[in-house]
């Protein structure tokens with residue numbers, strides 16, 4: 366589904382991410398974990414195509430962005446860490462615009478947005494403008510727009526920080542529902558307890574490189590820490606690098 370092969374890239378000639386290799390299969394939820402500045406957002410920017418690899422390639426459903434921009438772009442939805450909304454559009458108009466951009470018909474729009482508005486408790490705010498939304502509400506608008514579309518991959522940059530516990534539960538419900546339908550999720554987060562509980566696999570990114578990846582069991586073996594939590598493993602990874 367998503368294949369990242371030998372990808373090196375960044376903002377200038379000096380690379381920020383180096384020789385990244387990982388893939389995400391159908392129905393998998395994969396967590397991208399690492400310290401501030403490890404390169405998580407930069408990795409995501411390469412996958413969504415706002416940055417191009419200096420080396421290596423990224424394939425989504427078999428194609429690179431260059432080979433088939435339409436297929437590539439329509440294969441994923443992206444939820445950024447900081448919500449980006451149109452000041453002059455209401456919540457309702459944001460949903461309508463998304464539907465239009467992705468060719469979703471009126472009937473489907475009504476059905477899907479009805480469910481999402483209920484799930485995220487935003488039914489009464491359909492005619493509100495972004496300036497009246499709290500930070501978490503803005504995040505919910507982006508999440509609802511992303512889940513209105515049913516792409517094969519969701520890319521989510523730190524979703525848990527601004528959401529209240531009910532919002533987090535709703536997002537996890539949406540992810541699980543789409544996962545069960547075969548969609549994949551790549552999610553970067555610092556909330557390790559949630560990642561440990563919900564991710565099928567974890568990718569540890571450190572100083573722009575994949576330090577380790579796999580299931581919790583794989584990681585426990587790799588670090589030789591049989592009963593470790595994701596927090597324990599993460600701290601071990603940072604200390605190990607520190608000692609080098």
Ligand SMILES: Nc1ncnc2c1ncn2[C@@H]1O[C@H](COP(=O)(O)OP(=O)(O)OP(=O)(O)O)[C@@H](O)[C@H]1O
Nearest residue numbers: 376377381399400401402403404405406407408555
């Ligand atoms: N627009 C930019 N121009 C130049 N360098 C950048 C830019 N954005 C990030 N960087 C650099 O790239 C490196 C990786 O940053 P990135 O934002 O990918 O980290 P991150 O793992 O997402 O961190 P965080 O957990 O803080 O969000 C850092 O050294 C950062 O300074």
